[in-house]
Amino acid sequence: MDRLRMRTTLLIPLLLLSFGCTVVSLLVIQKIVQQQVRANLNSDLRHSVKTYQNLQRQRRELLARESALLADLPSLKALMTAPDNRTIEDAGVEFWKVSGSDFFALLNPDGKLIAVYSRGAPLDRYMVEQGLGASLRRPEGSILLALDNRLYEISTQALYFGERVKGTQLGFVAVGYAIDEQVAREVSEAAAAEVTFAVDGRVVASTLNAELQQQLVSQAGDLLLSQAENKPIQLGGKDYLAASVNLATLGIAEGATPAPHLIVLKSFDQATDLLSRVNRWVLTLALLALLVGAGMLVAISRTITQPLKTLIGGTRALAQGNFAYQLSESGTAEIRELSRAFERMRVELRSTQKELLDSERLATIGRMASSISHDLRHHLSAMYANAEFLSDGTIPQTERDDLMRDVQSAVQGMTDLLDSLLLFTQTGRALYPENASLVLLIQRSVNMVRTHPAARDVRITLDGLSPLTAWVDSKKLGRAVYNLLLNACQAARRGRGPASVALSLQDEERSILIRISDNGPGVPESIRNTLFLPFVSEARESGIGLGLTLAEQIAQEHGGSITLEENVEGHTVFTIILPKAALLSLGETVEKKTVQSHDPVRR
Known part of the structure; x- marks a missing residue:
C-alpha cells in the first residue's frame, strides 16, 4: 500500500510538470509565430511604401518628359x-x-x-x-x-x-x-495590400468600399492626418496592420498644403490562418507528447521506488551481518551502477570476512561493516526521504531542485564510499604500471573532484604543472590524488576565509612531488599521529576515514610516501613523494614482461 501511494504521488507531480512544460512550449511557439507574422507584415508594409515610391518615380519621369515636349x-x-x-x-x-x-x-x-x-x-x-x-x-x-x-x-x-x-x-x-481609384488599384496590386490616399482627413482615392472608408475615417482618423507605423485596426470585422506615410516627407508633395497621406492596410487573414494551423499542430503534438510522457513517467516511477527499497533492504541486511543478500540490477543507470557497486562490495566483504575471520583484522572488518552500514543507511535514508518529498506536488521548484541536489550528493557519497572500500580491499595486489602523463592524470582527478558536492564553492588552482611522464598505475595514483584533493576541499570549506585548494607538480633530482595545500583549519593534534590509519577522520561529515589510508598505501605501492609537511592554521600541505628510481624499476618490470611475452623460444 505504501509502495502504491509513493508511486502515485510521484507520478502526479511529474505529470503536472510535463503538462506545464507542454503548455509553456505551446505559448512560446505561439509567441514566436506571432512575432514572425508581425515581422513579415511589417516588412510587407515597408515594401508597399517602396512600391508606391517606385511607381511614382516612373510616373514623374513620364510626366516631366510630357511637359517638356509640350513646352x-x-x-x-x-x-x-x-x-x-x-x-x-x-x-x-x-x-x-x-x-x-x-x-x-x-x-x-x-x-x-x-x-x-x-x-x-x-x-x-x-x-x-x-x-x-x-x-x-x-x-x-x-x-x-x-x-x-x-x-x-x-x-x-x-x-x-x-x-x-x-x-x-x-x-x-x-x-x-x-491620383484616383485607378492609381490606387495599381498600387494595391503591386503592393498586395489595400491602399488609400487622403488629404486633410478626407479620402480622395481608395481601394476600400464606401462602408470601409467611413469606418476608416471614424475609427482611425489619425491615420489620415499624421504619420504612423504598424498600427492594428479593424475594418468590417477583419484585422489589418496599417501604416500611414506623409508624402511630403518623401519629397513627393513638398510644399503641398495640406500634406497628402498614403495609407497602406495589410490584412491579418493569411497570418491568422497560419497561426491557427500552427496552434492545432502544436496542440496535437503536445497531447501526444503528454500521453507518451505519462507512460514513460509510470515506468520511471517504478524504476525509482522499487530499487530504492531493495537497496535499503540490502543495507539493513548488511548491517545485520548478512553478506548473502543479493540485489537485483533494475532501475535507472545510476541506481543500477549503485546496485552493482553494492553487490561488488558485498562479495568482496564476504570474501574478506572469510579470509580474515581468524586474523587480527577481524575487529577491523567488524568496525568497517558497522561504519559502512551507518553511512550507507544515512545516504539511503536521505535519498528515500527526499524521494518522498519529491513526490509532493505542492513543493516549489526551487525546493525541488534542492532536494534533487541532495539526492545527487547522497548518490555521489555512496559511490565514493563503495569505490574506496573496493580499493581498500584490493590493496597489496599487483600494480598495472604504464608510461603515463602525470599532468593528464592530475587534470582528470581535478575534474572528478570539481563535480563532487564537497568541492562546491571551492576554488581549485593548478600551479607549476611540469610536463612529466612516469611509470605509474594511472588508476590507483589518480585515486590517491583524488582522495587528497577531496580531503583538502572538505577541510577548506571549514576554514574562515573563502575556500581554496592549490595543487602543484614538481620535478626534483631524485623524486617527483605532488603537493596539495588548502586554507582549512589544519589537522588537529589529537589525530595527527593516527591520520593515515583506517577509519580515522576529523569530523566524519562524509566518508568513513579511508581516503588518506588508501592514498598512503597507493604511494607506498609505488615505492613512495605521503607526508604532512606543514600544519598551521590556514595552510595545510600534503605531499606525495614518488622516487624516480622506484618508478623506473616499475617500468623495467613491465618491459621485461613485454619481451618475455613476445619471445618465441619462451612460448
Missing part, C-alpha cells in the same frame, strides 16, 4: 504670345486634348493663371493659382497638389521664345494626372 511645341509658344488671355484660353483646350492629361494649365511669366482645364467639375482658379506657385519654384520637378477634394501629380515647365538661357520667357505650362 517645346512652336504652336504653343506662338499661342502664348497672343495679347488676349481669352484667346489663349480658347485655343489652349486643343493642347489639353492632345496631351491626354487630367490637368492642364497655362500661366504667364509672373505666375498668374491664364487657363486651366481638368476632367470633372471645374476647379477653383484661385486655389489652382496658389497651388501652382509651389510648382513654379521647382520647375524641374513635380508636386502633388490637392484641389477641391482631388489629388493631382503636376509637372511644370517654362516656355521660352528662343533658347532657354538667352531667350524671352513666355510663361509656364503645367501638366498633371489625377
